[in-house]
Amino acid sequence: MDDTIMQSSSSACSYVDNEHSRSIIHIDVDCFYAQVEMLRNPELRAVPLGIQQKNIVVTSNYEARNYGVQKCMLVTDAVKVCPNLKLVSGEDLHNYRAASNKIFEVLLTWKCPVEKLGMDENFIDVTKLVEEKVKSGNQTLIGHMYNEMSMECPCGCHTRLKIASQIASDMRQKIYNDLGYTTCAGIAHNKLLAKLVCPLHKPNDQTTIFPESAEGFMSTLQSVRCIPSIGSKTTETLISHNIISVSDLQKASLEELKKNFSSDMAVRLKNLSLGEDSTPVKQTGRPQSIGLEDSFKTVSVKSEVEDKFSALLQRLLVLVREDGRIPVSLRVTLRKKDAKRLSSHRESRQCQISPSIFTITNGTLAVTDAGQQKLMTIIMRLFNKLIDLSKPFHLTLVGLAFTKFQERMTGRSSIVNYLMNDISVQSVLNLQNDCDTSATSMDYSAASPSSSTTTDLSDAEVEPSPKKPKKVNWIAKRRCLSKEEVASPSKLKVGELRLNSKELEKVSELRLNSRDRSLTPRASPAKDNLSDASDSMKDVAEGGNCDDCPSYVDKEVFNALPDEMQQELKAMWKNPSSSEVQRSSPRTTNKAKPNTILKYFVPHK
Numbered sequence: 001m002d003d004t005i006m007q008s009s010s011s012a013c014s015y016v017d018n019e020h021s022r023s024i025i026h027i028d029v030d031c032f033y034a035q036v037e038m039l040r041n042p043e044l045r046a047v048p049l050g051i052q053q054k055n056i057v058v059t060s061n062y063e064a065r066n067y068g069v070q071k072c073m074l075v076t077d078a079v080k081v082c083p084n085l086k087l088v089s090g091e092d093l094h095n096y097r098a099a100s101n102k103i104f105e106v107l108l109t110w111k112c113p114v115e116k117l118g119m120d121e122n123f124i125d126v127t128k129l130v131e132e133k134v135k136s137g138n139q140t141l142i143g144h145m146y147n148e149m150s151m152e153c154p155c156g157c158h159t160r161l162k163i164a165s166q167i168a169s170d171m172r173q174k175i176y177n178d179l180g181y182t183t184c185a186g187i188a189h190n191k192l193l194a195k196l197v198c199p200l201h202k203p204n205d206q207t208t209i210f211p212e213s214a215e216g217f218m219s220t221l222q223s224v225r226c227i228p229s230i231g232s233k234t235t236e237t238l239i240s241h242n243i244i245s246v247s248d249l250q251k252a253s254l255e256e257l258k259k260n261f262s263s264d265m266a267v268r269l270k271n272l273s274l275g276e277d278s279t280p281v282k283q284t285g286r287p288q289s290i291g292l293e294d295s296f297k298t299v300s301v302k303s304e305v306e307d308k309f310s311a312l313l314q315r316l317l318v319l320v321r322e323d324g325r326i327p328v329s330l331r332v333t334l335r336k337k338d339a340k341r342l343s344s345h346r347e348s349r350q351c352q353i354s355p356s357i358f359t360i361t362n363g364t365l366a367v368t369d370a371g372q373q374k375l376m377t378i379i380m381r382l383f384n385k386l387i388d389l390s391k392p393f394h395l396t397l398v399g400l401a402f403t404k405f406q407e408r409m410t411g412r413s414s415i416v417n418y419l420m421n422d423i424s425v426q427s428v429l430n431l432q433n434d435c436d437t438s439a440t441s442m443d444y445s446a447a448s449p450s451s452s453t454t455t456d457l458s459d460a461e462v463e464p465s466p467k468k469p470k471k472v473n474w475i476a477k478r479r480c481l482s483k484e485e486v487a488s489p490s491k492l493k494v495g496e497l498r499l500n501s502k503e504l505e506k507v508s509e510l511r512l513n514s515r516d517r518s519l520t521p522r523a524s525p526a527k528d529n530l531s532d533a534s535d536s537m538k539d540v541a542e543g544g545n546c547d548d549c550p551s552y553v554d555k556e557v558f559n560a561l562p563d564e565m566q567q568e569l570k571a572m573w574k575n576p577s578s579s580e581v582q583r584s585s586p587r588t589t590n591k592a593k594p595n596t597i598l599k600y601f602v603p604h605k
Contacts (some may be wrong), residue, residue, distance in 0.1 A: 020157035020211050021191075023164035024281060026125045026194035027171060029103065032120035034061040036099045037088050039180050048082050050075075051090035054295065058090060061204060091293075093119075093316065099179070104284070106175050110167070116284040123191055124171070125281035125329035130163045141475040142169040143185070143206035147213045157211055161187055165208045172206065192277035193217070194513045195228060214275025221246040227272050234269075237261075249273040290319050291331070291401025298337055299395045302383075309379050312400045313372065321365045323396040325405035330375070332382040349382040350403060351555055550575065 029035065033051040039045045039060065048064035050057040057078045060069045067082035079085055090096070100119035107114045107122055115123040134156075152158055168185040175181055185206035193214055197207045209217060221227070222245050226236045239259055243249050250273045257266035271277070290314050299305055309332075320327060331350035338345070357371040367375070379400065382598040387393050390519030548575055549558055558566065 019276075020153065020155045020160075021125045022125065023130045023160050023588060024188055024191050024194045025169070025171065026188075026191070027107070027124065027175075027183050027416060028121050028198050029120040030182045031059055031061050031088050032181075033059045033096055035161050035181050036096055037090075040095065044086060044088070047086045048084060049083075050078055050085050050087050052087045053089075053091050057087075060085075087288055092315070092366075094197045094315075097319075099181070102179055103175055103181065106178055107171060109174075110171065113281045113283045115281045119194075121195075123194070123281045126164050126167050127160075129167060133157060133163050133167075136163075136164070139163065141165050143187075143208060144201050145211040145216055146200065148209055148210075149516060151212070153211060157189055161189065161208055161210060162192070165206065168206055172204075179275075180483045188214075190275075190277040191279050191281065192272065193229070194276050196221075196226070211275075215250070218273055218275045218320045219247040219250060219569070224249050224273075229272055230276075236502075238269075246273050261477060265388055278459075286323065286325070288403075289331075289401050289403040290316065290323060290327075291333075291399060291403075292319075293397055293399035294331065295335075295397040297396065299398075300393060302389060303393065305383065305398060306376070306380060309383070309400060310376060310400045312398065313375060313379070316366055316371070316400050317400065319371050322401060323405075324365060325407055326358050326365065327402035327404070328355055328406055329402065329404035330378060330382075331403050332379055332386065332401075333397070334383070334386050334395055335397035337394035337396050346397070346399075347386050349385050351378065351382065388439070418486045559567060 007581065015414060021309065033047050037049065044061075046063075047416055048067055050069055051059050052075055055075050057069060057071070057073045057075055059071055060078075064078075064085055065214055066081055069078045069082050075087065096119055097404050100116070104114060104116060104122065107124055109127065110124065110126070112129055114126045117123060139159050141164045142165045164187045168187050170186055172183045175183055184198055184202045184204065186194040186196065186200075187208040188194040188197060188204065189211050193209050197209045197217070200207045214429070222520065224230050224243065224246055227246065230238075236548040238244070238249065241256075241260060243252055249269060252270075254266055254270055255270055261269065278415040292310055292315055296308075299308065302475055326580060328349055329401050330353050331348055333348040335346045353375070357367060357374055359371075370582070385396075416490075549570075553569075558569070561569075
């Protein structure tokens with residue numbers, strides 16, 4: 001090994017341990033659409049097969065590729081290079097989505113984070129699984145290795161990646177055994193390298209790359225566009241500064257890149273060119289949006305646009321039914337034909353929709369004919385906001401998507417059932433102060449069904465969101481606590497000590513009398529009335545420390561309060577008139593009121 005290789009290996013292995021600690025697998029299904037069709041119809045396996053969408057061959061099997069059929073080739077050109085090409089329509093993606101989900105479920109059986117990338121690609125972080133297997137002693141690498149190096153990295157990444165290659169082989173074998181799909185795989189210490197080395201030995205094979213080979217491998221890429229994180233606009237900017245290949249990007253100085261990009265973006269581009277990527281594998285959950293699009297040469301009549309949307313909606317409702325969640329937001333997308341723009345551009349509008357449009361029938365999400373008509377009305381309203389019908393228009397694409405969801409009801413008594421109701425006010429009737437009940441009543445506020453969903457404010461007027469219910473304060477039922485339940489004051493709820501409606505009326509009337517009389521020189525009648533009232537409210541059983549409590553106070557609850565609170569409440573009950581005068585005195589109206597326990601126990605009008 002010459003000095004340059006030794007230096008490169010030494011510098012590569014000088015990274016800190018955590019830069020090589022991960023083990024990432026990227027699995028890609030060979031000619032995915034074509035394999036789905038060949039499994040559905042085995043007669044297609046022995047013939048050149050192309051999957052057609054509109055006038056394009058989006059993919060083909062390897063028999064057709066041997067004739068020169070390429071991805072995204074025009075159908076007319078594909079037939080010229082392969083006259084016996086068998087074409088199958090692939091515009092309906094239902095079968096492809098179903099196959100993708102099955103592959104994803106197989107990968108989940110390894111109990112590792114799995115991140116979907118499109119329908120035919122998946123990242124799997126097997127770091128923890130490798131750590132469990134590293135002690136087994138079997139370090140045989142399965143598949144190909146990119147530019148095998150003789151120098152071992154001191155962090156142990158070579159051993160870990162060899163074990164990861166064994167796991168990748170097991171995954172690919174299980175996918176084939178269970179579902180019949182052949183796959184290829186890339187194994188590396190980061191997502192970028194795993195994806196880029198994956199197709200090196202297609203089909204039905206796998207490749208492992210060690211960290212010290214990253215920079216050399218990246219320098220072989222002929223275009224910066226080959227790096228997945230670099231888009232078309234960034235590519236155009238780089239090319240305008242004579243940075244065409246990844247090797248050019250490696251040679252460019254950081255200062256030069258910062259002149260055309262932000263500091264963070266410049267560092268990111270430099271790291272990617274060297275094969276460095278710290279992006280984690282994020283476990284894929286249920287999709288945040290479900291959508292479909294239809295492209296065509298041109299449509300210039302509103303009725304034709306409505307037909308396109310209607311067809312998309314029918315297909316979209318099938319996908320939503322399979323998903324099971326209830327949509328609460330709808331987005332419409334259009335692509336206008338514009339000769340002045342070289343690249344196509346899209347415009348979209350979205351709005352909230354009422355969950356009541358969807359119903360649950362025999363455990364399955366469904367939409368009635370009236371519901372579909374309402375959805376079409378919303379769609380065309382959004383369309384009218386995007387298109388000025390007083391002027392000619394030309395569209396080359398329309399799209400529909402449900403962009404936000406709420407989980408479906410799980411039962412009649414589920415809390416979800418209440419949160420999904422499209423209501424404006426929830427009322428509470430016939431609240432009684434029954435001491436024989438065992439249920440605890442608290443203060444509740446009605447929840448809005450759209451509280452967890454938002455939409456573009458500019459479109460909110462299209463379909464009004466469900467009305468947000470006003471907060472309804474419930475007067476809690478007085479709870480008859482057992483001695484065990486009041487062992488600690490921390491178990492008490494302030495709402496449980498509030499008065500019921502009849503007691504509120506009684507005490508309020510008492511307050512009014514005391515207030516009116518306190519403003520006159522004749523104070524003795526007021527005292528007499530108060531004393532009479534106090535006598536009438538002292539109807540409590542003997543025993544405990546609440547001999548002076550009014551009848552509306554639960555003795556056991558009162559006894560569980562701290563002594564300071566008990567004394568404060570007793571003082572208020574003995575002299576309620578002074579408390580009222582102090583509260584209503586003009587001298588104290590502008591002063592900050594002390595945060596006293598009284599405000600929680602004294603009933604308000």
